[in-house]
Amino acid sequence: MSGVPLAIGTGCAKKEAVADKSMALMVVSDLDGTLLDHGDYSFDPVLPILDRMDEAGIPLVVNTSKTRAEWLAMRGDFGNEDPFIVENGSALCDGGDCEVFGTPREEILETLKPLRAKYRFKGYSDATIAEIMEWTGLGRQSAERSADRHYSEPLVWQDSEENEEEFCQLLEERGLTTLRGGRFLHVLGQTDKGKPLAYFRKGEAAIIALGDRPNDLAMLKAADIGVVIASPDGFVLEAEDVLRSTETGPRGWAEVMTQILDQLNIPQSTNG
Numbered sequence: 001m002s003g004v005p006l007a008i009g010t011g012c013a014k015k016e017a018v019a020d021k022s023m024a025l026m027v028v029s030d031l032d033g034t035l036l037d038h039g040d041y042s043f044d045p046v047l048p049i050l051d052r053m054d055e056a057g058i059p060l061v062v063n064t065s066k067t068r069a070e071w072l073a074m075r076g077d078f079g080n081e082d083p084f085i086v087e088n089g090s091a092l093c094d095g096g097d098c099e100v101f102g103t104p105r106e107e108i109l110e111t112l113k114p115l116r117a118k119y120r121f122k123g124y125s126d127a128t129i130a131e132i133m134e135w136t137g138l139g140r141q142s143a144e145r146s147a148d149r150h151y152s153e154p155l156v157w158q159d160s161e162e163n164e165e166e167f168c169q170l171l172e173e174r175g176l177t178t179l180r181g182g183r184f185l186h187v188l189g190q191t192d193k194g195k196p197l198a199y200f201r202k203g204e205a206a207i208i209a210l211g212d213r214p215n216d217l218a219m220l221k222a223a224d225i226g227v228v229i230a231s232p233d234g235f236v237l238e239a240e241d242v243l244r245s246t247e248t249g250p251r252g253w254a255e256v257m258t259q260i261l262d263q264l265n266i267p268q269s270t271n272g
């Protein structure tokens with residue numbers, strides 16, 4: 001393969017991996033705080049880039065902690081029909097089919113059952129839609145979509161920090177993984193946002209991945225080019241061999257993607 005090395009800024013040690021115009025590209029992106037503004041969920045800055053990618057035949061694979069129902073309700077706004085990855089790497093969906101990398105939720109709930117006697121927590125499965133609305137600040141329909149989970153269970157932890165550590169350890173011994181989010185402790189199978197990317201490696205595409213939080217690290221690592229999007233709250237994601245945006249959220253996304261597409265000589269959108 002005679003790839004033209006991509007060198008943007010100074011910190012891109014994976015530059016040998018990528019790529020020239022003849023090589024297929026794929027963009028894999030987190031949603032919240034990356035493609036969507038963390039505060040108001042806006043995404044206007046990315047739309048011209050999505051047009052440009054569309055015309056060049058570069059797919060956008062959304063890789064989110066959200067559910068399938070949540071992304072299906074949103075993706076029309078992005079004009080996106082590409083495959084997508086949901087529930088933190090638990091399933092890769094394409095059309096009506098899903099390739100599962102995680103653990104079915106029923107199994108997760110079975111594993112949690114005996115632990116309820118020892119630890120205090122409340123999960124989505126114990127909650128009414130009204131409670132989920134209260135926890136998340138979502139409206140009813142969005143809360144229903146968020147509750148439509150197949151491979152993970154978000155918990156509100158009501159016990160001590162010490163017990164939380166012990167609980168996570170026990171779940172790990174039982175073949176599950178826990179992820180600490182802002183509001184919830186997420187319980188899922190042995191997967192992460194990077195695992196489904198191996199599936200695409202059967203193809204020949206070079207992967208550009210963009211994310212902003214620790215649950216994106218596995219995805220950034222599995223990509224040919226990892227991009228860290230700056231956070232408005234000043235949080236800095238520690239990662240090696242990545243590109244970094246200076247602007248935050250969708251503006252940062254557009255900033256770095258413009259650099260990359262320019263560098264690879266991908267033509268501007270004619271829809272400009």
Ligand SMILES: [Mg+2]
Binds near residue numbers: 032
């Ligand atoms: Mg995020």
